[in-house]
Amino acid sequence: MTEQEQDQDATRYDVAAVQDKWRKVWDDLDPFRAADDGSRERRYALTMFPYPSGDLHMGHAEVMALHDVIARYWWQRGYDVLNPIGWDSFGLPAENAAIRRNEHPATYTYANIETQAESFRRYGISFDWSRRLHTSDPGYYRWTQWLFLRFRERGLAYRKFSPVNWCPVDQTVLANEQVIAGHCERCGAEVTKRELSQWYFKVTDYAQRLLDDMAGLQGRWPDRVLAMQRNWIGRSEGAHVDFAVEGREEPVRVYTTRPDTLFGATFMVVAADAKLADELVTDEQRPAFEAYLADTRKASDIDRLATDRPKTGVFLGRYATNPVNGERVPVWAADYVLADYGTGAIMAVPGQDQRDWDFASKFDLPIVRTVQPPGGWEGEAYVGEGPAVNSANDEVSLDGLDVDEAKRTITAYLERHGTGAGAVNFRLRDWLLSRQRFWGCPIPIVHCPDCGEVPVPDDQLPVELPDLRGQDLKPKGTSPLAAAEDWVNVSCPSCGGPAKRDSDTMDTFVDSSWYFLRYCSPHFEDGPFDPEAVRRWMPAEQYVGGVEHAILHLMYSRFFTKVLFDMGMVDFEEPFTALLNQGQVINQGKAMSKSLGNGVDLGEVLDEYGVDATRLTMVFAGPPEDDIDWADLSPAGAVKFLQRAWRLSGDVGSAPGTSPESGDLALRRTTHRTVHEAEQLVDSHRFNVLVARTMELVNATRKAIDSGPGPADPAVREAAEAVTVLLSLVAPYTAEEMWERLGHQPTVARAGWPAVDPALLVQESVTAVVQVQGKVRARLEVSPDVSDADLEAAALADPAVQRALDGRTVRKVIVRAPKLVNIVAS
Numbered sequence: 001m002t003e004q005e006q007d008q009d010a011t012r013y014d015v016a017a018v019q020d021k022w023r024k025v026w027d028d029l030d031p032f033r034a035a036d037d038g039s040r041e042r043r044y045a046l047t048m049f050p051y052p053s054g055d056l057h058m059g060h061a062e063v064m065a066l067h068d069v070i071a072r073y074w075w076q077r078g079y080d081v082l083n084p085i086g087w088d089s090f091g092l093p094a095e096n097a098a099i100r101r102n103e104h105p106a107t108y109t110y111a112n113i114e115t116q117a118e119s120f121r122r123y124g125i126s127f128d129w130s131r132r133l134h135t136s137d138p139g140y141y142r143w144t145q146w147l148f149l150r151f152r153e154r155g156l157a158y159r160k161f162s163p164v165n166w167c168p169v170d171q172t173v174l175a176n177e178q179v180i181a182g183h184c185e186r187c188g189a190e191v192t193k194r195e196l197s198q199w200y201f202k203v204t205d206y207a208q209r210l211l212d213d214m215a216g217l218q219g220r221w222p223d224r225v226l227a228m229q230r231n232w233i234g235r236s237e238g239a240h241v242d243f244a245v246e247g248r249e250e251p252v253r254v255y256t257t258r259p260d261t262l263f264g265a266t267f268m269v270v271a272a273d274a275k276l277a278d279e280l281v282t283d284e285q286r287p288a289f290e291a292y293l294a295d296t297r298k299a300s301d302i303d304r305l306a307t308d309r310p311k312t313g314v315f316l317g318r319y320a321t322n323p324v325n326g327e328r329v330p331v332w333a334a335d336y337v338l339a340d341y342g343t344g345a346i347m348a349v350p351g352q353d354q355r356d357w358d359f360a361s362k363f364d365l366p367i368v369r370t371v372q373p374p375g376g377w378e379g380e381a382y383v384g385e386g387p388a389v390n391s392a393n394d395e396v397s398l399d400g401l402d403v404d405e406a407k408r409t410i411t412a413y414l415e416r417h418g419t420g421a422g423a424v425n426f427r428l429r430d431w432l433l434s435r436q437r438f439w440g441c442p443i444p445i446v447h448c449p450d451c452g453e454v455p456v457p458d459d460q461l462p463v464e465l466p467d468l469r470g471q472d473l474k475p476k477g478t479s480p481l482a483a484a485e486d487w488v489n490v491s492c493p494s495c496g497g498p499a500k501r502d503s504d505t506m507d508t509f510v511d512s513s514w515y516f517l518r519y520c521s522p523h524f525e526d527g528p529f530d531p532e533a534v535r536r537w538m539p540a541e542q543y544v545g546g547v548e549h550a551i552l553h554l555m556y557s558r559f560f561t562k563v564l565f566d567m568g569m570v571d572f573e574e575p576f577t578a579l580l581n582q583g584q585v586i587n588q589g590k591a592m593s594k595s596l597g598n599g600v601d602l603g604e605v606l607d608e609y610g611v612d613a614t615r616l617t618m619v620f621a622g623p624p625e626d627d628i629d630w631a632d633l634s635p636a637g638a639v640k641f642l643q644r645a646w647r648l649s650g651d652v653g654s655a656p657g658t659s660p661e662s663g664d665l666a667l668r669r670t671t672h673r674t675v676h677e678a679e680q681l682v683d684s685h686r687f688n689v690l691v692a693r694t695m696e697l698v699n700a701t702r703k704a705i706d707s708g709p710g711p712a713d714p715a716v717r718e719a720a721e722a723v724t725v726l727l728s729l730v731a732p733y734t735a736e737e738m739w740e741r742l743g744h745q746p747t748v749a750r751a752g753w754p755a756v757d758p759a760l761l762v763q764e765s766v767t768a769v770v771q772v773q774g775k776v777r778a779r780l781e782v783s784p785d786v787s788d789a790d791l792e793a794a795a796l797a798d799p800a801v802q803r804a805l806d807g808r809t810v811r812k813v814i815v816r817a818p819k820l821v822n823i824v825a826s
Helices: 003-011 015-029 058-076 092-101 105-123 138-153 203-217 223-233 259-264 275-280 286-296 354-363 403-417 531-537 552-566 602-609 611-620 635-651 665-683 687-707 714-727 732-741 788-797 799-805
Strands: 042-047 080-082 084-087 128-134 157-167 172-174 192-201 235-245 252-256 267-271 313-321 328-334 345-348 420-426 445-448 452-455 489-491 498-501 542-546 579-582 585-587 766-772 775-782 810-816 820-825
Touching: 015 105, 015 611, 015 732, 042 058, 042 531, 058 080, 058 105, 058 542, 058 579, 058 585, 058 602, 058 611, 058 665, 058 687, 084 105, 092 105, 105 128, 105 602, 105 611, 138 157, 172 192, 203 223, 203 235, 203 420, 203 552, 223 552, 235 259, 235 403, 252 259, 252 267, 252 345, 259 403, 267 275, 267 313, 267 354, 275 286, 275 313, 286 313, 286 328, 313 354, 328 354, 345 354, 403 420, 602 611, 602 635, 611 635, 611 687, 611 732, 635 687, 635 714, 635 732, 665 687, 665 714, 687 714, 714 732, 766 788, 766 799, 775 788, 775 799, 788 799, 788 810, 788 820, 799 820
Parallel strands: 042 080, 042 542, 084 128, 267 328, 542 579, 766 820
Antiparallel strands: 157 172, 157 192, 235 252, 235 313, 235 420, 267 345, 313 328, 445 452, 445 498, 489 498, 766 775, 810 820
């Protein structure tokens, strides 16, 4: 075919028409519905389900294209694949939109879900639509409530009063991660603190297991995610130390990871917002303390822990006694200690802790070194290893001991005297799940004046949300549900007397901590999931999603799974065998933003270039975990490549089913090596290299058609069919059209992976480079198993090498068979 004929043929490849054509066929065939009949080995391909805040964006386009490579590859390899889709559909944006529009949050939510569902179908993702779910459906949150009650029965769900981050505009509690530089991440309002009775999940009961079980995820989860979770759990070993406080019967217990530095504790610090601080402050110091407390409550915990934050504090007017040297130490309140870390109080050792040093320097407090710095040390606090100094009393001396031995010695001393004991502590805090908003899962508890907290009976679940809309949803200092009199006032399920429903809703992370289990049996009516179906499919073989969920969502999902294991509902303790985090799609070096004017509309991209070119561009851009800059990419180039690949299907001259064995050997070797390497590339998530290899095979096939054995050669059909199957992983519409043009029935997605002949993977020859005096003078085609001696002889006999030597004596020959000969001449 001439180039002119090719160009004319290319014009008949109508991208929009092809997409419309095959969408209808796929809808009829439903090729990606999991059979779940045991006929094939099962594989569960899971991607983090979206929030319906609008139509799909460029980030969705990337993660779904990457995820679909894996799911479609598994189908081609003969697995029965579960690849479900659903929506994380509760949340604050829908509620705020409903207030603005004077409508119910469901109107906004489900309209966006339908918009996204249509876009997903257009994008050609191989979802099993029969398993679709929405966490805001009563049929789903019925079981979220059921799980909450089971957790409560096990002592894992409880209420307590505690200071929480409070957004005065959104009128709701915020998690620490939702407070950015002291402001609400959603509305930008300055965050304050409130003391509220809140529901918690006792995640800390599982801290050690969450930590230990990461060993089994090593090599299958990204190292940075595991590191983030380890740091968040924050296990440390140390000791509890009791400090007697003047005017108080009970000593104050502190936790320290460095009991060996106790002789250097020259003051104590209590979290300003801890109850202990309010209890200890003297009447004389109370006005200063309360003013300081008001300022402290404006900062998030994350900001308070920042190492570069200026140190502030207030003296509480009390003194404690250091239990190892009897020194009288002042007790201060400060914001760099958190109320819920350990006991909310610390012993301050400025010689060995930089934050304590900064605090002591500012307030002119004593500094005593208890670890000898190395010679020439010119820093401030020394936190490294070294022998103990200034650490002795009449009974015990740590001086000269290394850190570990000093820790053991002083801990034993404290235990003998009843003033402390060895301890393990975790940075991980219990999960605050109460939210003072409407559009979330109601908490299934009734509060009765006589009976206290009463769970809603299982047969009365779900506790459904009332029909509130518009201004009824606007927060007024309490949950909108608390103002819904007809809903909140009920009879106590236990005594029948007047009572009130709990008016908080659950954090949406609760909904997403078990949705992957519901996918296994989304229509099951006798429990949150069918245990047998979960045993067949779980754990998910591959989970794909953003690294922004490395801590909260992934940690909470792991926690839920471990609790369900302990309840006997699942037979595994980790929900996701492997995890893949995609990078971010940016533009012009920055995150896409309306304010920056660098946003890219996915719908417009699809209209201009088509689905396949967009998907191909995303996959080819680089390793999945790397950020990709849309400004550097070329979807137009992807269009040209797909047209070039598509033309192959029209040029094949042999009939379907023709045996390739008599075909051109060189092209057959290229085809089989490409398919073989593609298997390894998908398994290692090197999808961009997979695309590159497919492009090379397209070029080799075109060369065979135009200037090689010709279009009728059976190897050309074999190569074109292999190209089609490989392309089906990233460009499903083009691949489907090619498959039909090659004479096959749909769908190519279920065609099966091309068989690889091991004999065709063996290289018949390799190229050996010959250098003379460091310059390449010849390239020889030799056997892969050529000996050093034979390769040397061939190199010295080569005419080009002889010319380069020009009669000079060969002094040395270095041979690295089969690829290199280096000749050194006099």
